[in-house]
Amino acid sequence: DQQVKQNSPSLSVQEGRISILNCDYTNSMFDYFLWYKKYPAEGPTFLISISSIKDKNEDGRFTVFLNKSAKHLSLHIVPSQPGDSAVYFCAANSGSSNTGKLIFGQGTTLQVKP
Amino acid sequence: DAGVIQSPRHEVTEMGQEVTLRCKPISGHNSLFWYRQTMMRGLELLIYFNNNVPIDDSGMPEDRFSAKMPNASFSTLKIQPSEPRDSAVYFCASSRRGGGNQPQHFGDGTRLSIL
Numbered sequence: 001d002q003q004v005k006q007n008s009p010s011l012s013v014q015e016g017r018i019s020i021l022n023c024d025y026t027n028s029m030f031d032y033f034l035w036y037k038k039y040p041a042e043g044p045t046f047l048i049s050i051s052s053i054k055d056k057n058e059d060g061r062f063t064v065f066l067n068k069s070a071k072h073l074s075l076h077i078v079p080s081q082p083g084d085s086a087v088y089f090c091a092a093n094s095g096s097s098n099t100g101k102l103i104f105g106q107g108t109t110l111q112v113k114p
Numbered sequence: 115d116a117g118v119i120q121s122p123r124h125e126v127t128e129m130g131q132e133v134t135l136r137c138k139p140i141s142g143h144n145s146l147f148w149y150r151q152t153m154m155r156g157l158e159l160l161i162y163f164n165n166n167v168p169i170d171d172s173g174m175p176e177d178r179f180s181a182k183m184p185n186a187s188f189s190t191l192k193i194q195p196s197e198p199r200d201s202a203v204y205f206c207a208s209s210r211r212g213g214g215n216q217p218q219h220f221g222d223g224t225r226l227s228i229l
Contacts, residue, residue, distance in 0.1 A: 032215050034217055043205050100211065
C-alpha cells in the first residue's frame with residue numbers, strides 16, 4: 001500500500017519553462033512534506049519542505065504547494081535549467097510526531113532540454 | 115562540513131558471504147537511518163536510530179539483516195548470509211532529532227551486488 005505516490009515516472013521540459021512535479025498521499029496524519037533531488041551515483045539531496053500548517057513555501061526558483069483537502073502537493077521549478085535534470089522524490093513524515101520516519105514516493109525523472 | 119560518509123561505495127561479493135556496510139553520520143546529528151533502493155520497491159526505510167538506540171526496525175527484511183550503532187559517529191548494516199535478491203543501493207542518512215521537521219541528509223550510498 002503506497003502512502004506517497006508520484007504518478008508520473010518522467011517529465012520533459014524546455015529550458016526556461018516551468019517544471020511541475022506532482023505528489024499525492026493517502027495518510028491524513030502526514031504533517032510534514034519534503035522534496036529531494038537525486039543525481040545518478042549520488043544520494044538524495046534535500047531541496048525544500050513544507051509543514052501542513054502552510055499551503056506554500058518558496059525558496060528561489062523552487063516553490064512547493066500543499067493542498068491538504070486533496071492530499072496533494074506539487075513542486076514548481078521556474079525557470080527550469082538543464083542542471084535541474086535529476087530524479088525528484090516526494091517524502092512525507094509518517095505522522096507520529098517525533099519519529100522522523102519518512103515515507104518516499106517512487107520518484108519522477110525530470111529532463112530539462114537546452 | 116563533511117556530509118554523511120558511507121563505505122564502501124561499491125561491493126561485489128558471492129552469495130552466502132557476509133557483507134558489512136558502514137556509515138558515519140554528520141557530527142551533531144542524533145538520528146540515523148538506513149534505506150535500501152531497488153527498482154521494484156523504490157526507496158524504503160530499513161531501520162532508524164535515535165541517540166544510538168534502534169527505534170524502528172520494522173523495515174528490516176529478514177533476520178539475515180542486522181544493524182548496530184555503537185556510538186554517535188558510526189553505524190553498520192550487516193547482511194549474513196547474503197543473497198542475490200539483496201542486490202541494491204543502500205543509503206545511510208542522518209538528521210538532527212526534532213520530530214519529523216528535520217530534513218534527512220543522505221550519503222552517496224553503497225551499491226551492493228550479490229552474485
